[in-house]
Amino acid sequence: MDSCATEPPPQVSRRERNKRRVRERLYSAAIELIVEKGYDHTSIEEIAERADVARGTFFNYFQRKEDIITEWGERRRTALVTGLDEEGVFMPGSIARLHRCMAVLVRINQEEPQLTTSMLTAWVRAGRPILEDPYVAEVFADIVDSGVRHGELSPALSPVLAGNVLRDVYLGALYRWAKQPSDATDSLAEELRQILGLLLDGMAGPRTG
Numbered sequence: 001m002d003s004c005a006t007e008p009p010p011q012v013s014r015r016e017r018n019k020r021r022v023r024e025r026l027y028s029a030a031i032e033l034i035v036e037k038g039y040d041h042t043s044i045e046e047i048a049e050r051a052d053v054a055r056g057t058f059f060n061y062f063q064r065k066e067d068i069i070t071e072w073g074e075r076r077r078t079a080l081v082t083g084l085d086e087e088g089v090f091m092p093g094s095i096a097r098l099h100r101c102m103a104v105l106v107r108i109n110q111e112e113p114q115l116t117t118s119m120l121t122a123w124v125r126a127g128r129p130i131l132e133d134p135y136v137a138e139v140f141a142d143i144v145d146s147g148v149r150h151g152e153l154s155p156a157l158s159p160v161l162a163g164n165v166l167r168d169v170y171l172g173a174l175y176r177w178a179k180q181p182s183d184a185t186d187s188l189a190e191e192l193r194q195i196l197g198l199l200l201d202g203m204a205g206p207r208t209g
Contacts, residue, residue, distance in 0.1 A: 023061045025051040030068045035114045039069075039122035066126055072119050073128065077135050079108050084139070094147025095200060098166070101139060102196055105170060106189045109177070117178045129171065137167035169195050 029050035033042040044065055048055045062068060083104035109116045123129070141163025147153035153162075173195060177188040 019061075022051075022053060022057065026053065026058060026061055027068065027071055030065075031072075031115060034068075034118045034122075035112075039118050069119065069122055069126055069128060073123065073132065076108060080104060080136070080139070083107065094143050094150065094152045097143045097146075098140070098196060098200070099193075101143065102170070102192045103189070105136070106192060109174060109188060116174075120174065120178050124175075134164065134167055136170065137163040139163075140166040165199070166196075169199070 026047060030042065030047045033046055033050060042065075044058050045055055047065075048058045051058075062071070084101060137160075141159040144153060144157065144162040144166075145159035148155060148157055148159060170192065173188060173191045176191070180187055
């Protein structure tokens with residue numbers, strides 16, 4: 001018997017499966033209502049009713065309504081990681097990887113434009129841009145760091161600073177896009193493409209040959 005064989009994942013108990021289903025129902029109900037009515041006009045009572053559970057059940061899974069924002073953010077981070085892996089963003093070529101990273105972010109937002117608009121407003125009001133770890137900035141910084149080490153980007157460039165700048169311009173473009181009519185789906189991709197092009201002109205290392 002191969003001692004290195006992968007062991008099967010532990011089975012999840014029926015109780016745990018039921019808990020996950022209830023949590024998902026609550027989250028889905030909240031998202032549906034937020035799209036329909038907006039975050040501020042959605043109550044915990046309405047979420048529980050839509051999920052067909054008692055009001056108190058909500059607090060078994062989320063301490064307060066703001067935790068829906070946290071869940072939304074965590075799911076977006078998971079979607080980003082999955083999207084980057086699927087797009088091959090970790091392959092060599094930092095400039096191409098930056099473009100692909102922006103493309104994945106655009107896709108995540110455009111898949112659910114109404115939800116993004118509603119939750120983005122709530123996310124900002126809750127102070128999350130300041131309170132949360134700047135995950136997107138860290139992703140950008142890692143890509144820039146690779147570019148600096150491989151001579152694709154200027155050796156004088158600070159990956160952390162560049163990551164923060166890229167996150168800032170991404171969020172700025174996202175806020176502007178969120179104010180656009182629902183049919184302006186291409187404006188985010190185009191603005192980020194142009195912004196990234198302008199930044200890369202300043203970050204690119206000297207060309208040889």
